[in-house]
Amino acid sequence: MHKTPLLDQLESGPWPSFIKDLKRVAARKKPAADLLGLLERSYKDKITHWKHGGIVGVLGYGSGIIGRYTDLPEEFPGVEHFHTVRVNQPSGWFYTTKALRELCDIWDEHGSSILNVHGSTGDMIFLGTTTPELEPCFAKLTAKGWDLGGSGSAMRSPSCCVGMARCEWSCYDTMDLCYEATQNFQFEMHRPSFPYKFKIKCSGCPNDCVAAVARADMSVIGVWKDDIRIDQAAVKAYAGGELKPRGGATPYAKLDVQADVVALCPTACMAFDGKTLKIDNKNCNHCMHCISLMPQALRPGTETGATLLLGSHAPILEGAQMSWVIVPFMEMETPYEPFMDLVANITEWWSENGKNRERVGELMLRLGMRAFFKGVGLEPPPQTVKTPRANPFFFWHEEDFEAEAAGRKYIK
Amino acid sequence: MSERITDIGPPKYDKFLPPVIKDNYGKWKYHEILEPGVLMHVSESGAKIFSVRGGSGRLVSTDFIKEVCDIADKFCDGYLRFTSRNNVEFLLTDQGKIADVKDACKKMGIPIGATGHSVSNIVHTQGWVHCHTPAIDASGIVKAVMDDLFEYFGSHKLPAQVRIALACCLNMCGAVHCSDIAILGIHRTAPKVDHERLRHLCEIPTTIASCPTGAIRPHPDKAIKSVVINEPRCMYCGNCYTMCPALPVFDSQKGGVALLVGGKVSNAKSPPIFSKLAVPYLPNNPPRWPETVQAIRKILTKYAEGANKYERVGEWVERIGWEKFFEVCDIPFTFQHIDDYRWAYDTYRTSMHFKF
Numbered sequence: 131m132h133k134t135p136l137l138d139q140l141e142s143g144p145w146p147s148f149i150k151d152l153k154r155v156a157a158r159k160k161p162a163a164d165l166l167g168l169l170e171r172s173y174k175d176k177i178t179h180w181k182h183g184g185i186v187g188v189l190g191y192g193s194g195i196i197g198r199y200t201d202l203p204e205e206f207p208g209v210e211h212f213h214t215v216r217v218n219q220p221s222g223w224f225y226t227t228k229a230l231r232e233l234c235d236i237w238d239e240h241g242s243s244i245l246n247v248h249g250s251t252g253d254m255i256f257l258g259t260t261t262p263e264l265e266p267c268f269a270k271l272t273a274k275g276w277d278l279g280g281s282g283s284a285m286r287s288p289s290c291c292v293g294m295a296r297c298e299w300s301c302y303d304t305m306d307l308c309y310e311a312t313q314n315f316q317f318e319m320h321r322p323s324f325p326y327k328f329k330i331k332c333s334g335c336p337n338d339c340v341a342a343v344a345r346a347d348m349s350v351i352g353v354w355k356d357d358i359r360i361d362q363a364a365v366k367a368y369a370g371g372e373l374k375p376r377g378g379a380t381p382y383a384k385l386d387v388q389a390d391v392v393a394l395c396p397t398a399c400m401a402f403d404g405k406t407l408k409i410d411n412k413n414c415n416h417c418m419h420c421i422s423l424m425p426q427a428l429r430p431g432t433e434t435g436a437t438l439l440l441g442s443h444a445p446i447l448e449g450a451q452m453s454w455v456i457v458p459f460m461e462m463e464t465p466y467e468p469f470m471d472l473v474a475n476i477t478e479w480w481s482e483n484g485k486n487r488e489r490v491g492e493l494m495l496r497l498g499m500r501a502f503f504k505g506v507g508l509e510p511p512p513q514t515v516k517t518p519r520a521n522p523f524f525f526w527h528e529e530d531f532e533a534e535a536a537g538r539k540y541i542k
Numbered sequence: 543m544s545e546r547i548t549d550i551g552p553p554k555y556d557k558f559l560p561p562v563i564k565d566n567y568g569k570w571k572y573h574e575i576l577e578p579g580v581l582m583h584v585s586e587s588g589a590k591i592f593s594v595r596g597g598s599g600r601l602v603s604t605d606f607i608k609e610v611c612d613i614a615d616k617f618c619d620g621y622l623r624f625t626s627r628n629n630v631e632f633l634l635t636d637q638g639k640i641a642d643v644k645d646a647c648k649k650m651g652i653p654i655g656a657t658g659h660s661v662s663n664i665v666h667t668q669g670w671v672h673c674h675t676p677a678i679d680a681s682g683i684v685k686a687v688m689d690d691l692f693e694y695f696g697s698h699k700l701p702a703q704v705r706i707a708l709a710c711c712l713n714m715c716g717a718v719h720c721s722d723i724a725i726l727g728i729h730r731t732a733p734k735v736d737h738e739r740l741r742h743l744c745e746i747p748t749t750i751a752s753c754p755t756g757a758i759r760p761h762p763d764k765a766i767k768s769v770v771i772n773e774p775r776c777m778y779c780g781n782c783y784t785m786c787p788a789l790p791v792f793d794s795q796k797g798g799v800a801l802l803v804g805g806k807v808s809n810a811k812s813p814p815i816f817s818k819l820a821v822p823y824l825p826n827n828p829p830r831w832p833e834t835v836q837a838i839r840k841i842l843t844k845y846a847e848g849a850n851k852y853e854r855v856g857e858w859v860e861r862i863g864w865e866k867f868f869e870v871c872d873i874p875f876t877f878q879h880i881d882d883y884r885w886a887y888d889t890y891r892t893s894m895h896f897k898f
């Protein structure tokens with residue numbers, strides 16, 4: 131084992147120490163010991179000691195494995211090759227101990243015994259193995275029913291919130307959509323053929339617990355169209371202090387229904403006379419605030435589905451974007467044909483028009499929303515914009531005049 | 543050899559669901575948080591499931607996972623899950639076993655919390671443990687910050703939930719840009735060209751093409767067979783280094799940490815918000831990054847003192863105004879705070895609505 135005086139200082143303190151944890155592995159595995167040695171060196175030099183690798187992978191797949199090599203192979207031979215294996219997670223990150231132990235056994239045998247549970251895309255990330263171990267590791271994984279996730283310019287592993295499995299607010303079956311989309315796009319996941327990455331994330335309601343709006347090209351967020359369900363007796367119980375705000379999640383002993391709920395409703399569509407809570411549902415923008423504060427009194431309605439938002443990506447190059455609304459409401463029922471078809475249309479339009487390493491959100495901005503909507507076969511809903519344009523630079527096409535002459539609103 | 547299996551996707555989720563979830567799938571009626579880190583969900587049928595949520599380092603060993611499995615085997619019939627913020631959840635039907643799970647977690651060093659108005663686990667990236675472009679480590683800073691904010695993990699003391707994320711370079715693998723507090727590793731100097739190595743290691747056209755800002759040109763002296771970098775155009779993204787190892791972007795002295803604040807993803811009250819630059823630079827100071835830890839604590843405590851009930855960090859800052867935020871948090875305002883990238887104009891103030 132290498133001496134690690136700097137890393138040792140991360141062993142103390144109440145938060146779980148990854149150094150303590152990795153040292154256990156280092157005691158039995160050379161690569162883990164060398165990983166700690168190398169990390170200590172980075173802590174001393176204040177720079178990374180990894181370089182980008184050549185292409186490695188398993189037969190027939192263009193993704194799922196990321197090559198990784200150290201720039202100090204003589205000193206730390208155990209991490210000379212230290213590749214990543216992305217193992218596609220099950221929907222909602224539910225496991226049985228039997229399944230987890232099988233995964234651990236595979237990784238103990240074929241890799242470093244070090245992993246991320248989970249990576250930010252959602253996959254379980256096995257960190258550190260050599261090229262000859264890749265095929266045997268993959269064979270063992272598939273024999274137990276597991277597969278690799280996406281990487282590179284491919285469909286990435288879709289991910290989702292816990293949804294209907296354990297959340298009363300889920301407006302569609304996030305775990306099932308995530309599973310079916312993953313199955314449907316296996317080819318696109320494992321054989322990178324897009325201009326760049328494409329991510330799908332599914333949240334069951336506007337609380338967006340998987341941050342879909344910020345980190346998925348296709349953000350699927352559950353929503354209801356009808357009325358919030360109200361249990362007036364429970365409202366009274368909140369007002370009277372028998373029920374605690376947010377199910378007990380706050381420092382506050384009692385909910386002030388007028389000040390905390392009604393006055394903070396962003397659309398001012400609620401009223402409370404001390405006895406009865408009224409909601410003007412036509413004006414509610416389903417922000418979830420009131421429901422989050424009174425989970426026993428309020429629930430989303432029953433006419434449910436999802437909003438599709440498209441386009442988010444990290445800052446490179448034009449600056450980060452959040453996804454924006456392209457389909458305000460879609461019913462989400464198995465086998466999700468309209469959804470799968472639309473995703474296929476979108477990736478096809480993007481693959482045809484996109485430049486190398488251009489995310490779909492950047493392409494939409496470059497070619498314009500008109501080209502996008504027409505390209506994928508959608509009509510433009512007013513929910514797409516926060517406000518219409520403020521400049522006078524709008525243009526007209528021959529087809530607009532034709533539609534106008536035919537008495538139609540849009541070009542069809 | 544048996545036939546090679548491919549493209550099967552992950553196992554179907556229902557194999558891993560405990561019976562109480564299978565029976566009550568889509569029928570949950572409401573939930574309560576019995577204490578920090580312990581949730582109870584109640585079904586229309588009256589059935590209940592209890593979840594005990596604990597923190598993990600995310601970068602873990604198989605030993606750790608197996609110990610977690612031991613707890614789930616002993617008390618949860620072998621069922622558990624992980625959350626989107628890398629917390630582990632033990633799933634129980636017997637309320638009487640909550641205390642046992644908490645004890646077992648305590649023995650293992652797993653803290654219980656991350657519900658409601660807490661600081662949950664920090665979503666983060668690879669850092670010096672496994673990536674080639676980081677300016678900072680990830681796991682080490684997370685450990686140092688969580689040690690310091692530990693009291694907020696297992697309690698509901700804050701005006702609203704506070705979600706922290708870290709990305710070790712501006713590729714931001716970690717989803718930081720919409721966090722209440724985001725820790726970002728930054729390079730501050732353009733790559734240094736090692737002409738001698740570049741000639742042997744790199745293909746010049748692909749190296750030039752890798753730069754998203756077009757900052758790389760062929761070396762004017764053709765005999766040198768290398769490239770030059772137009773430094774004012776470089777935004778230190780490290781893409782060129784990915785293509786060409788003779789262009790290291792890191793600088794052991796100048797790299798460091800930036801803090802962005804006020805982002806959120808939920809739609810509650812206000813729409814999702816991007817995090818905005820609060821502190822442009824703090825020194826890269828392993829192993830415990832004390833300047834970063836202190837700056838975060840200061841922002842968090844000023845928020846806790848100043849925010850209204852249920853107000854997220856970003857809602858608080860927007861209500862008081864950024865000029866007041868800088869004042870109360872004692873952060874000097876610099877040229878770096880003023881956007882001058884594309885789309886900068888919408889961040890300039892065009893009204894009289896400001897404070898002195």
Ligand code: HEM
Pocket residue numbers: 196198214246248249250251252255345443444445446666667668672673674713714715716717781784
């Ligand atoms: C130019 C852009 C990017 C480059 C060059 C890049 C490069 C990398 C590299 C080299 C790794 C491997 C780290 C390792 O050794 O394990 C990685 C991991 C990863 N990246 Fe990126 N990345 C980029 C952008 C992004 C973006 C925008 C996202 C998401 C928004 C992202 C998400 C991820 C995820 C989820 C991982 C797995 C590691 C983890 O979960 O922490 N990357 N990236």
Ligand code: HEM
Pocket residue numbers: 222290291292293296297337338339340376377379422573624625626627628629656662663705806807808809810
């Ligand atoms: C009392 C109300 C809430 C309940 C019962 C609730 C429930 C949940 C559940 C079940 C998860 C785990 C989901 C998963 O891993 O896929 C979760 C995670 C999360 N929720 Fe919520 N949610 C509530 C309110 C909110 C709100 C209002 C926000 C945002 C403003 C939010 C943001 C998050 C985030 C960021 C996570 C990831 C946390 C973690 O994994 O530790 N939640 N929430």
Ligand code: HEM
Pocket residue numbers: 520521522
């Ligand atoms: C179709 C679009 C527009 C039309 C037809 C229009 C027309 C006009 C007219 C006729 C004037 C009065 C000029 C004068 O006699 O003093 C004016 C002034 C002005 N308009 Fe517009 N306008 C348009 C859009 C806009 C937009 C989008 C903005 C800003 C966002 C704008 C900002 C102004 C301002 C600031 C003035 C006062 C200019 C000055 O006094 O120098 N206008 N506009």
Ligand code: HEM
Pocket residue numbers: 249250251252329344345346347442443444445449450451452707708709710714715716717718719720724725726801802816817
């Ligand atoms: C400290 C700063 C930041 C950190 C640590 C950070 C972290 C992250 C992480 C971890 C992801 C990846 C999600 C995934 O795995 O799928 C992500 C995605 C994203 N971030 Fe950030 N972020 C930061 C700042 C920003 C800023 C300032 C913006 C925009 C103004 C932004 C916009 C985005 C967008 C649009 C995505 C979606 C990414 C994609 O899939 O390409 N981020 N960010």
Ligand code: SF4
Pocket residue numbers: 291292293297298299300301333334335336337338339340
């Ligand atoms: S996004 Fe909504 S439905 Fe999904 S877990 Fe979070 S609160 Fe529940």
Ligand code: SF4
Pocket residue numbers: 394395396397398399400409413414415416417418419420421811
């Ligand atoms: S969900 Fe939001 S907008 Fe709708 S009534 Fe409740 S607080 Fe108002």
Ligand code: SF4
Pocket residue numbers: 667668669673674675676677709710711712713714715716
């Ligand atoms: S954020 Fe940057 S340095 Fe960190 S893992 Fe991602 S690409 Fe690597």
Ligand code: SF4
Pocket residue numbers: 732733752753754755756757758771775776777778779780781782783791
């Ligand atoms: S670091 Fe990024 S912006 Fe700078 S030269 Fe390299 S590729 Fe171009």
